[in-house]
Amino acid sequence: MKTSLQSRREFIKLSSIAAAAAPLLGASMLRAQSAASAPGRKIGFAVCGLGNLSTHQIAPALQKTQFCQLTGIVTGHPAKADQWKAQYNISDKNVYNYDNMEDMANNPDIDVVYVVTPNGLHAEHTIKAARAGKHVLSEKPMEATVEKCQQMIDECHKAGKQLAIGYRLHFEPTNLECIRLGREKVFGDLKMIEAGFGGHQGNPNVWRFDKKLAGGGPLMDMGIYALQSTRYLSGEEPTEVSGITTVTDPEWFKEIEESIVWDMKFPSGLIARCASTYKFSGMARFKVYADNGWYELNPAFGYGGIHGTRSDGQPIEFPQIDQFAAEMDDFAQCILENRPTRVPGEEGLRDVKIMLAIYESARTGKIVKV
Ligand code: NAD
Secondary structure: OOOHHHHHHHHHHHHHHOOOHHHHHHHHHHHHHHHHHOOOOOEEEEEEOOOHHHHHHHHHHHHHOOOEEEEEEEOOOHHHHHHHHHHHOOOHHHEEOOOOHHHHHHOOOOOEEEEOOOHHHHHHHHHHHHHOOOEEEEOOOOOOOHHHHHHHHHHHHHHOOOEEEOOHHHHOHHHHHHHHHHHOOOOOOEEEEEEEEOOOOOOOOOHHHOHHHHOOOHHHHHHHHHHHHHHHHHOOOOOEEEEEEEOOOOOOOOOOOOEEEEEEEOOOOOEEEEEEEOOOOOOEEEEEEEOOEEEEEOOOOOOOOOOEEEOOOOEEOOOOOOHHHHHHHHHHHHHHOOOOOOOEHHHHHHHHHHHHHHHHHHHHOOOEEO
């Protein structure tokens, strides 16, 4: 398992890459071109779970990638399989269901399985893919429990395959610039971060309201972005957390929290105050307060429209990119060049550990050490 020091080093590496995000794009283009000109082929992706995210973001993004191609699908719905086969020219032999994923072992068209099923099924599908000898990109949150996250890491390790978590903002230039501002202490030492991400959920009859499949409520689904931001902005790991949850609509929120606020303390003395909700929309931001000023992204976490402001009036402006295409191209290049992903399973596991500590605090009313 990686130590927080290692993870800090990764972030420092990341920030040096992010020293200016426009060159970052240029550098990644260059790397892209050299890998593309290397003998070889594009990395074949099979999308596992053809729901909203796969349909509206991942499949369209795959069409924009340089190093990936959509070669396969895993679905329990024959009608969806027919639609995807026709739309994306996927051959019959590359269509799987959740029960025959092991047959992928004999299919060289598929290098990566992108797991986009409900959170509490990520381990099951990751393990099947790893045992079939495939690399895995799993959506966030990594899983519902620490044990299942560890199993995912262990199985991919045993198979000699890479495991990445779908943390798309690690590839987004505006967020990367805010990492640079912190690492280079442009405004001095960071003192406090406020971060929140939530949204009104319009239908309680979906897996997101089922604790077993979701692992938790808005914290696991959207609050994870606020938590992630405090970690990548500071490069530090929280040492203690406290949380408060609320439910004002017990008819809808029988198993999960409706809204949550939580505080965290970091080794340098930095503190963070965060929030998430399924009850209302409009919260999607972070703000970083440092010794000599502040900077914020509002909104910070969406697929586009990310907007930054600095206390000194200088702009935070970078091109809006397709974050899913960037995330998948990076993973493909990691595989092609045999180098580790910057968003490994260990990173997903750390978030799950912290979120479960926040829930424990909310349940017990006590501060929990992480
Ligand atoms: P969704 O409900 O739209 O899709 C889930 C898919 O899983 C469906 O195709 C469904 O048929 C399939 N599935 C398989 N077994 C199932 C079962 N037992 N119960 C319910 N569905 C089952 O969900 P989504 O919004 O596409 O989210 C999928 C994953 O992607 C989640 O882990 C979520 O957290 C993540 N996600 C990430 C982002 C992001 O920005 N990275 C955005 C949205 C969702």
